[in-house]
Structure formats: C-alpha cells, structure tokens
Amino acid sequence: MQSLQIQSLTKKYDGFLLDNVSFSVPQGAVVGLIGENGAGKSTVMKAVQGAVRADKGSILFQGKPIEQLSKEEKQKIGFVQDVTCLPLEMGISMLDKVFSHIFVRWNSDRFFDLCRKFSLPEKKAVKDFSKGMRMKAAIAVALSYDNDLLLLDEPTSGLDPVVRDEILEILYDYMQDGKKAVLISSHISSDLEKLCDYIVYIHEGRVLFDEEKDALLEKFVTFSCEKAALKELDPARVERVLLREYGADVLVRKDCLPQGFGGNRAGLDEIMLFYAKGERLCSDF
Secondary structure (H helix, E strand, O other): OEEEEEEEEEEEEOOEEEEEEEEEEEOOOEEEEEOOOOOOHHHHHHHHHOOOOOOEEEEEEOOEEHHHOOHHHHOOEEEEEOOOOOOOOOOHHHHHHHHHHHOOOOOHHHHHHHHHHOOOOOOOOHHHOOHHHHHHHHHHHHOOOOOOEEEEEOOOOOOOHHHHHHHHHHHHHHOOOOOOEEEEEOOOHHHHHHHOOEEEEEEOOEEEEEEEHHHHHHHEEEEEEOHHHHHHOOHHHOOEEEEOOOOEEEEEEHHHOOOOOOOEEOOHHHHHHHHHHOEOOOOOO
C-alpha cells in the first residue's frame, strides 16, 4: 500500500521549474529525497503539506487527493523543517496545552515522554533552546499526534553527530509498527544510508532516479583513468564521466566494470556528484 503518491507534480517559479515529478512513499518505508540546494526538494515537501499549490499533477495521501482531506485526515501527516516554527516564548508545558487544542489525536503522555527522552529542559522557553534542542522539540511535537506519514525537511542539518544519532533512533522507533511512512530530505548522506529504504534524486526540478537504497549502493562503482583511456571504454557501459585536470573519474554499473580496472563502491554523495556534474561518454572525449 502506498502512503503517499506524487504524480506528475509541476510547479513553475521565475527561474525554476519543478518538472513532472513522480514517486511514491510505501507504507512501512522511509524514502530519502536528495538533491542540490534549489533542486526542488522543499517545493515537493511544501506541496505535500499544502503550503504550495502545484500548477499540474496530483498528490494522494492514503489514496485520497490531499485537497479533499478532512481536518482530521490532514493531521495524519506530520511535518518538521530545518528551521522550527514553534512559538519561541513557550516552554514544554505550554506547548503541550496549545497543541492539545490543535490536534485531534494529541497524546500528552507521548509528548512528555519524548521530551524526557530528548533531555529537553521543562522550565526553559523555546527561544533559549539550542538548535539541536529546537529540532528535537519539533520532532517531539510531530510524533505526538498519532500521524501516519512524517515529512522531514533537513531535520539533521547543522546538528552534531550525537544529536543526529538521537533523532535517527527516534525515527527508527516511529517506524517499528510497519504502518508508518517517512519522507526525509537531507544533505547528510550517511544519515540517509542508515535510515532509508528508497532514494529519490531530484536535479534541477526533475527526478533523475528513484531506487531501492541497498540496490542503488550495490549498483555502481567508480574508477579513475587517464583521459586517453576513455576512448577505449564502451559508452553503453559507462554511466557518467567527471573530467579532471589530469585524468577522469568514471561511474559504471558494477557488472560493467572494464577488465583491468579496480572499482570502488560509490556512495550516495559520489552518485549524486556524478549525476549532477558528470557527462555521458561520447566520441569527443
């Protein structure tokens, strides 16, 4: 069953086009959305949230168009962004009181349990929290109203490794019943490699690939060679080439590695770099 289905999503701004974006988030899965700054990741997130109206395409949550969702159905979607929007003057207790009147299925016990787990100070206002504390507070809120889909826009950006690990652990816990789903965007590939089941790569407003993560990380290898050696390679077996001053780096499928070359496993950062900056191999090399 698909928790979220994005179909042919298109949105035009001055100087930018989100172009016919399609992918799904299965129930019980974590999907990572990767891409450079300005690629369209946040636009997709905001469109799912309802904060941006698409020019074309559809977004279905649990099989229903998002514009047809009732208030209670909309609250089955949680959203956390890299700059939290929590009221700065409020402390933990006041946040609980406010959100208990906003969210139909708000769970105060769950909220306070998460705040204790995150070691959030009960007597401080949000304005006095560190960046990591604010992010953990926002995640605690998002996980306290019994949602089925969690949207996370750069939740670990700028956080130290210890805080990032704590956030990943709570997301693991969130997914344990097999009925939840997560769509997360991040520039920290190590977090996505740990957490995600699928990876969607958006480049300049278009989806370049939508792959199962483990298969993707097993799919490609890289090697370096002299520029002259590129003429000996079969273009059909080469995914991308990055030209350097004194040679070239090459991305190929593991089963297409030419004889005589030793390949190195390609991680998410490398794959994204090759797709963003690399070129197809052609006779001009």
